[in-house]
Amino acid sequence: xxxxxxxxxxxxxxxxxxxxxxxxxxxxxxxxxxxxxxxxxxxxxxxxxxxxxxxxxxxxxxxxxxxxxxxxxxxxxxxxxxxxxxxxxxxxxxxxxxxxxxxxxxxxxxxxxxxxxxxxxxxxxxxxxxxxxxxxxxxxxxxxxxxxxxxxxxxxxxxxxxxxxxxxxxxx
Amino acid sequence: xxxxxxxxxxxxxxxxxxxxxxxxxxxxxxxxxxxxxxxxxxxxxxxxxxxxxxxxxxxxxxxxxxxxxxxxxxxxxxxxxxxxxxxxxxxxxxxxxxxxxxxxxxxxxxxxxxxxxxxxxxxxxxxxxxxxxxxxxxxxxxxxxxxxxxxxxxxxxxxxxxx
Numbered sequence: 001x002x003x004x005x006x007x008x009x010x011x012x013x014x015x016x017x018x019x020x021x022x023x024x025x026x027x028x029x030x031x032x033x034x035x036x037x038x039x040x041x042x043x044x045x046x047x048x049x050x051x052x053x054x055x056x057x058x059x060x061x062x063x064x065x066x067x068x069x070x071x072x073x074x075x076x077x078x079x080x081x082x083x084x085x086x087x088x089x090x091x092x093x094x095x096x097x098x099x100x101x102x103x104x105x106x107x108x109x110x111x112x113x114x115x116x117x118x119x120x121x122x123x124x125x126x127x128x129x130x131x132x133x134x135x136x137x138x139x140x141x142x143x144x145x146x147x148x149x150x151x152x153x154x155x156x157x158x159x160x161x162x163x164x165x166x167x168x169x170x171x172x
Numbered sequence: 173x174x175x176x177x178x179x180x181x182x183x184x185x186x187x188x189x190x191x192x193x194x195x196x197x198x199x200x201x202x203x204x205x206x207x208x209x210x211x212x213x214x215x216x217x218x219x220x221x222x223x224x225x226x227x228x229x230x231x232x233x234x235x236x237x238x239x240x241x242x243x244x245x246x247x248x249x250x251x252x253x254x255x256x257x258x259x260x261x262x263x264x265x266x267x268x269x270x271x272x273x274x275x276x277x278x279x280x281x282x283x284x285x286x287x288x289x290x291x292x293x294x295x296x297x298x299x300x301x302x303x304x305x306x307x308x309x310x311x312x313x314x315x316x317x318x319x320x321x322x323x324x325x326x327x328x329x330x331x332x333x334x335x
Binding site for chain 2: 003016017028122135
């Protein structure tokens with residue numbers, strides 16, 4: 001076997017193993033089920049990794065909501081002090097409350113999304129459309145950061161994330 | 173062009189493509205039974221979507237996608253199968269029908285090809301897909317498909333020459 005065409009010739013002589021007769025019966029049954037409106041075969045658990053990403057996303061959102069709630073509560077308590085203090089000696093207290101409110105202010109300082117792995121998982125069909133879709137899986141690490149300009153304190157939330165993106169492709 | 177859905181005798185269509193599809197699916201699963209599960213799911217899905225049987229690239233893309241989902245669904249099983257591949261003493265169901273020892277040696281050499289070369293070889297030799305169709309199914313360029321094919325042939329030639 002000196003050249004590639006000879007190898008090709010030998011390969012073509014090899015015959016792949018035949019499918020079992022049971023496979024034909026199984027497919028026939030699946031097609032009948034399909035006609036009757038039932039699912040033809042097990043559906044893959046495509047959402048498993050998406051749920052993981054969703055979980056991380058929700059956790060991050062919960063942290064943000066909590067942070068916002070604490071901030072609003074502090075602002076409200078500062079206003080109450082300002083409204084009830086009518087005496088002249090309350091002025092330093094009001095100033096202190098206003099100062100306290102301003103020091104509680106965190107401003108967004110940055111957000112990064114590091115994609116450390118991208119995987120092309122080939123073509124697939126999704127939903128009821130017959131159009132092929134390219135399935136790309138991105139593994140990322142997201143970081144959100146806030147900073148208090150007065151005190152210099154900072155808050156940072158980091159979490160891993162995995163995203164599956166289906167990109168429509170034109171037919172051959 | 174003929175749609176599978178309008179084809180009353182789908183069995184003749186399937187008989188024609190099934191051996192190649194099973195061989196293709198066996199790259200990712202070690203047992204013939206698992207390969208048949210994958211091919212069944214892909215073929216029925218293809219049939220449901222009323223695709224043309226001539227559009228084999230889509231059929232192969234479906235097999236590939238379902239096979240990858242299959243091994244992802246059961247990672248423990250995939251690990252066990254990967255271990256089985258490394259253990260030559262284990263029995264692995266043959267993927268070809270042999271006629272002599274030369275063919276057996278050739279079939280064994282195919283198993284040692286890198287996955288990306290093997291899948292191109294299987295699609296080209298036993299399914300007679302064009303490089304354009306292979307490129308479409310795998311999401312690679314035609315040149316890449318062609319070069320992987322040539323590398324596979326060269327690797328097989330070298331392996332057989334050493335024996």
